[in-house]
Amino acid sequence: MADLIEELVGIVGMTGVLTGADVAARPASWLRPEPSRAKAIARPANTDEVSAVMRLCHSAGQAVIPVGGNTGLVEGATAGEDDVMLSLERMNAIESVDETGCTMTVQAGVPLHTVQERAADADLMFPVDFGARGSAQIGGAISTNAGGNAVIRYGMMREQVLGIEAVLADGTVVSSMNRLLKNNAGYDLKQLFIGTEGTLGIVTRAVLRLRPALRSRNTAFVAIDDYANVPRLLKHLGSSLGGSLTAFEVLWEDFYNTVVVERDRHAAPVDAGHPWYVLVEARGGKQEEDAQQFEAALGEALEAGLISDAAFAGGVKQRDAMWAIRDDIDGLAEILDPVMAFDVSLPIAHTADYVAAVKRRLGARWPDTFRGVSFGHLGDNNLHFLLTVGSDDHDEQREAMAIIYDELKPYRGSISAEHGIGLEKRAFLGVTRNDSEVALMRSLKQALDPKGLLNPGRVF
């Protein structure tokens, strides 16, 4: 072990390797504040060093856990004491921006928020956005195919990545730094490294696609009394707003009642007493004209009885207040203690039935202590659940997970819409993926990392 660390120091230098107390000073994960464990944290400064670290670990049979901004939620980057963690935090440069071609070339350790800001400086936009933007790194966002708030319009990370440079388990550098929107010259290799949670290679650099900056932003908060009108409203807005719909965030009444009514943390944009609320946002080219179309489209929805009430954000302040309700996870987490967070997806037609069934079963099992709220990016099929069963006992929590995932089966839902599998969900992978799929995943793992050293135990 001492030898391996000495060899790591030989590659990345003294400041490039953390051990002992420096490892323990870092939290194990965003959800778990206890100290990290690892034999060492290697912090290479460039791709050559990443390659050399991987060659060393490969020949030593040393497991490597790649870590990004450590904001994941599924124990995808949690190391054990015998693991070497590999952090790209020193590879955090934006190498270039092509303002004409609308691309940005970055190192994997650059935080998401830095990418967003640099794009905006060029009057362009990087559309992936989520709460952890300040810490989450592009490499981690690629490896987990991160989603967030604008997927309905722009897709997930997968759709924003044009090219990738990655280091394989044996240290081979694969440079596939395509910067073209269209390139059908052979296999699209970057797909191997997007959403595979660091198990097939380590993303070291990437070419990102940027979009035109948008000039208008219109936001409303609406109430719905019949769930069947949720997908109808989505379809209506999809057509009548002509593709400018950028967010369709549904809150169940348990969410709204908790943070707006019971805890009085927000002014109520619309009256309480409705079973569903939707935060709707559209972005386009001209503020005034788009606002007219936006209000007209929601006016039609009111007339057609799709929605029962609607409040328009008259300015930035009101818009921020509406988003603050949607984003008030802290307000929920305080009363859902110990909290469990879920991220599932299923066809939008069945989401209300699914939520009701899960709540029935959890309520029957923990009649005095269960409490849960539901919400999500329903335009993307994505439902989030925050809940407590009143216990942090491991077995009880696994029992709750089993119920939540079991109820997805009739709908062929996914146990992970956007967070990934990591260690946390791998026992449940069979709910969403069949044997033929898992066997093919294993074939890929065998082809690219036959020793099983890259992020072992994750996914399957």
Add this chain to the structure above:
Amino acid sequence: MADLIEELVGIVGMTGVLTGADVAARPASWLRPEPSRAKAIARPANTDEVSAVMRLCHSAGQAVIPVGGNTGLVEGATAGEDDVMLSLERMNAIESVDETGCTMTVQAGVPLHTVQERAADADLMFPVDFGARGSAQIGGAISTNAGGNAVIRYGMMREQVLGIEAVLADGTVVSSMNRLLKNNAGYDLKQLFIGTEGTLGIVTRAVLRLRPALRSRNTAFVAIDDYANVPRLLKHLGSSLGGSLTAFEVLWEDFYNTVVVERDRHAAPVDAGHPWYVLVEARGGKQEEDAQQFEAALGEALEAGLISDAAFAGGVKQRDAMWAIRDDIDGLAEILDPVMAFDVSLPIAHTADYVAAVKRRLGARWPDTFRGVSFGHLGDNNLHFLLTVGSDDHDEQREAMAIIYDELKPYRGSISAEHGIGLEKRAFLGVTRNDSEVALMRSLKQALDPKGLLNPGRVF
């Protein structure tokens, strides 16, 4: 050989196997009308039969060439006399449409146009569209990651496919028929079969993503005098139209002058004499309001000097007339005989320089016989070239290809934006892909088809 055919008949029945004259009655490809050659064409009626055919061929060491609608342009599905062709033409059912979830489940043999029409029947839209829509099959469009006219807004086939069922070289059926927009539960296996030209598996069924139908369509034909204004116009429209830009088709003056002026096949929407023309189209939610925004955005472009002239399509007839100019490949092909067709991509900032350099070199080499026109989906980096060097001599044509691809190197361009590699371009794959990329492609091929029986010789 007789045994193999008997065994094929045992799997798919008499009508399921074509041999001899029935094989020769089919053209080798859309570009080459000579008779097809193949030991047999197997036409399975369902996935089980595809699997059984592949098991048989796998154990017999028999190469298999999957063929879709036979509209490809790179000899991706051209068989030799010892090959078995596998056609999914009998698997042409639309199995279901989920109008709420906006998905369609199809068999691979269904033609693109049938999918588009069925989506429209449900007041939805399938956005991939190209000239061969009547014959091209979904399975082929997936296997080649087809592009077309609306990629700038909706992406290529890759972005429209949610789930895939595929049969591997050994007959294993991998069912990954996801129908959710977000599903990060393990590796995204469908990527293995999208754009890999049938070399890793045979797509048998798919779940397609449908989009909201759009209500407005606004089209204009504009003239540009300085190439630097082409990317500027693209960026301006991207922002000021708020994401509703659906087509940005650039024609060089050689194209316009040929079909509009010299051959007088079309009324001129704008005066001739400009070096570039752009067909611009936007689609949104409300015809009248969107038309105002569209005209305002182009008015701003006129004022800013980005464009020198503009004609708006006042109705369907004028719009069709504008598209007829862009689509008048027949009008070009008649005078470019024998014609060669190219499909490259490179950063939009350099496209004019690239075209000029290529024309200089081809003109110097074939001073009396070279003639070429250029155009393309420049919003996607995609340039098409139609040209003749006055000869159909194989060596001369390869020499022209070498020049065209060689000039891409300074720009790290792609030898195939959307058509694929097939047999035709594989000798040039190294222009666009480096050794590390080709090695990784070979690793994947080795993992999934170690005997090399699926579409051998394609891509690399």
